[in-house]
Amino acid sequence: MLSKVISAVYFLLCVTSFVFTSAQDPYLTKALQLMSETPLIDGHNDLPWQLRKLNNNQLNQVDLNTINSTHTSIPKIKEGRLGAQFWSAYVPCTTQYKDAVRQTIEQIDVVHRMCQKYPETFMFATSSQDIMEAFRLNKTASLIGVEGGHSIDSSLGTLRMMYQLGVRYLTLTHSCNTPWADNWRVDTGTDPSEHDGLSPFGKQVVLEMNRLGMLVDLAHVTEKVMNQALDISKAPVIFSHSSAYSVCPHKRNVPDDILRRVNQTRGIVMVNFYNDYVTCSPFANLSNVADHFDHIKTVGGAGILGFGGDYDGVTRVPVGLEDVSKVPHLVAELLRRGWTDEEVKAALGENLLRVLREVEEVRDSLNATSPDDVPIPYDEVQNSCRTNYGYPDPPESGGAVHVFSTAALLLTLTLQGLITSA
Template sequence: MLPGVVHVYRVLCVISCILPQLSAEDTYMTRALQLMSETPLIDGHNDLPWQLRKQFNNQLNKVDLNTINNTHTNIPKIKEGRLGAQFWSAYVPCDSQYKDAVRQTLEQIDVVHRMCHKYPETFMFATSSQDIREAFRQNKTASLIGVEGGHSLDSSLGTLRVMYHLGVRYLTLTHSCNTPWADNWLVDTGSEVSEHDGLSPFGKQLVKEMNRLGMLIDLAHVTVKVMNQVLNMSTAPVIFSHSSAYAVCPHKRNVPDDILKKVSEKKGIVMVNFYNDYVTCSKTATLSDVADHFDHIKKVAGAHIIGFGGDYDGVTRVPEGLEDVSKVPALVAELLKRNWTDVEVKAALGDNLLRVLEQVEMVRDSLNNTLPDDVPIPYDEVKNPCRTSYGYPDPADNAGAGHSLSLLVVVFTLLVMII
């Protein structure tokens, strides 16, 4: 055979080997996009509002979400990624605790509302499972709000209720700091001490009030003790808005297998985080590594508890192949390549979260005649230089009452002795 003919023959052989593989990849992606056109991709956690705070001090008039290119999230990327619904994070750092956390959180809630108002062709503000479905029907991204960190409440049930009325539909009980009523995940690392052995009595009050309101309880960022306590007491399913599988990457922000099983029993959801440190416990990761978490959770607890919780714009390192929100369809294609059924993929895309939200709404409706909890946290548990004590008993009055009582006892004793 002539050398030129041999070369052509080898090239043809290589092409014949590659073409079927390329064709298969195209088939998976085509199927992924078809499923995403039928079921909304619902992501549990995106920190774009925090980027608006950091980069523009929430001056939304100074930014164009169609052209901004130094974030994981913008409108073209959202469209390409087929993002059907997003829980936008109203996050403020832990160092705002006992200071201006409530104000800053309200400003983050405000910027999400303004974002939806500025781009009505892309975003539809949403507060319910029905809203998510309606936005998907209109080919818009349903925009929900989650508050990331109980410090944003300043230990106030009234503040919790006001935030619910403003559209907040989940609260992450802690971020990376203890609140006056709950321990955060760093306690499990040994770097912080437990202050409450999980939840304090007020923390348990708050869980019950969230059930009554119809607010999703998010267990990302809490200790395993808190996870167990909430799973045991909540009458509604719970979520992990952006956490992965501990057995795959033993980071304390991830979810152990026994908790995965409890979440399954409770019919809740774990929305897989894409942050490299939680995916591989290292600075590098790939799309395939993320899919390993999906596979593990499915194997341990079932496909009915899995969701997507990318944590885009809240993390500094994301996997190769999942560089921004536009890349999520490739992960869906990877799950199909791993023999996930259409039903399982649709469950992870959005059906699971919709089911959880609907169940939380049903619990809320069943408690419609239950009065709001208006018993405040004990003042001694929140006393600090930045907090006033209006409404609480005045310690001086108590001291006076105690003194008067003592005087009465003395007088009574003397009368008895005289008689």
Template sequence: MLAEFVVLCLWFGSCAVTEAEDASMTRALKLMSETPLIDGHNDLPWQLRGQFNNQIKELDLHTLSTTHTNIRKIKQGRLGAQFWSAYVPCQTQYKDAVRQTLEQIDVIHRMCEKYTETFMFATSSQDILDAFRLNKTASLIGVEGGHSIDSSLGVLRTMYQLGVRYLTLTHSCNTPWADNWLVDTGSEPSRHNGLSSFGKQLIGEMNRLGVMIDLAHAPLSVMNQVLDWSKAPVIFSHSSAYSVCPHRRNVPDEVLVRVNQTGGIVMVNFYNDYVTCSKTAKLSDVADHFDHIKKVGGAGVIGFGGDYDGVSRLPEGLEDVSKVPSLVAELLRRGWTDEEVKAALGQNLLRVMKEVERVRDSLNSSMPDDVPIPYKEVENPCRTSFGYQNAGNEFSLSRAALLLILILQAGVTFNT
């Protein structure tokens, strides 16, 4: 009888746990039906390049099985809006970074055009809400890495016209105008002590255009400089909490406080190495980052930035985009209120984006910044100097000197 009683108690206990879990999931799905889940960073476009060289005409994104993301998983994950990453590696810097980035922007557009029943291309906060009402996933573009603009404000403006709405200032290499996060590890030297003068120009032009400044992959110096200078709030599109996992890709507490003060957002990354600083992690470990950021920076600075299809290791329970509702349910089980969960799901990002748009509109009478980066800061064998008067004069004088020498030599030859 005792054994039967113990078994019965265990059964009732497991039923109670299951019912609590089911109740949390039911509540999570309800909240996700009312507020769009907006994810800050997904590298599916890079997978489309790597696996198919961007030839998407024949593949079926409904059932694609070699990625963390497909349409079936998107539907299961209740993904309301996604910033698709237009990423190309640092090896393209000073070579073909602009071309390759444009090709990534192109594949995002073509993906939306091919699957119109699922995706709606979006460029504004209102577009996100409109897509959500239509039961479609709003699809936005973020360029991951300042090397993609080849130190050109004109390229930045052109990418904005193509729909780019955030720029990650660096990836894992210094640019001619900004240091990257590896500087804080000591594995790379600082070139600029943060941002150069042109980097500061870039911040102003991003504010004027309405391009969100993404500080994921930035060193501490750049984080603080941008928080000092930007008129608009910033985002960390896929970074976690440094105090929980002391990896330099994560955000330290003092910056979390400043993000709160300036109205920005930190969108939590799911990559195991940034979650636990090890190769393994669980869903609960990711929830620990949400808890910590809420404690230090407040519920108004938190978002989701899974980094799906851009990482090789993901936590148990968050293996692909379909599993995100389980994380939402876990936050509810930890005592998060409906209002806090809705803020993290999408309201925080919408607030940031609306403020970036407001700053843009307030600067609409300002002329585009057309002062180029100094040629000496970008001079390399693959770059021409057209338009730079000083560099052009030096080139012309060199040619004139060479021509004079040839004339004199010809004269000497003729006279003899």
């Protein structure tokens, strides 16, 4: 009870502060008005991982009304006018081939429990309709994105079950290769390419995500994977937390030719606030982040923009964007730079809502398509922690299992393409 009183008092102080500040800044006044009409939808926040690091997911030991060691808290969410958040169900690459699935499920669980513990603030959401309903109720719609293909352990069945648990995007890689996709570090020369982008099974993953209605997230992948996914995906793709490569030439950012392809395929790039991706240095400010918004709008149009702050997943954030409460000031800066109301509202949430609706439409158009149940070839995932139940015993001559399985994968992909084009 005391924590709720403290939260209410803090909220009133924040509102009072905003009223006073906005009286001095007409752009902030306008920003707050637009945010009252269109939900701010953020593509990536790692608060669930902070809850694991700080308290081993013991949510009963944490009060999100009073926590001050994170970029995100309930008072900061309210002050920042956060309409919807994709919470990241992230586990490190060190879990790959070990317990990645278990740990990811535990991160999904903590998001569900956040919504159950704070129903006055969070509403669990899985659809574009849910986001708008939460906005109507003045709650933060809470969606889940799994950050890293290693979390599904090369299993389409696991992918499907995560969708059933509410996961609405999968980042194809994090900062390590999976048995079916190359990660962004390949483009830096730090990691070797293992698949020349996506393997045949990686293309299966993308198509099964289309069938499910799960957003394909290309943050953290190589440029080759970006192009391959854009080639084969039947639905718009997202970059949940990436910025513009031309402004900061970091391989986690999006090159101009990809920005133009995202425009052509009606996807979205949700701008990351991490200093290293904003200025390619440890130091950045709010204006530097706005430069990325300006550049992406110039190259790809206002229709591909969104917000993907990466709060609580990074060690450095820009001056002026110290936590989630500060985002209205970035919106004000865009208005100050001459952005129209329509362009701002598109970036706030209308673009993501459109993308999500189109992904849902593709899902509905494929509802007669059977789930893909062709497994990844065993020799592509064989390791000391993995059993081979269901796979045929390899023949004495060796190699035949792999040839057969890869042929089956290629046949499946070809047939899916023929069925869709028919």
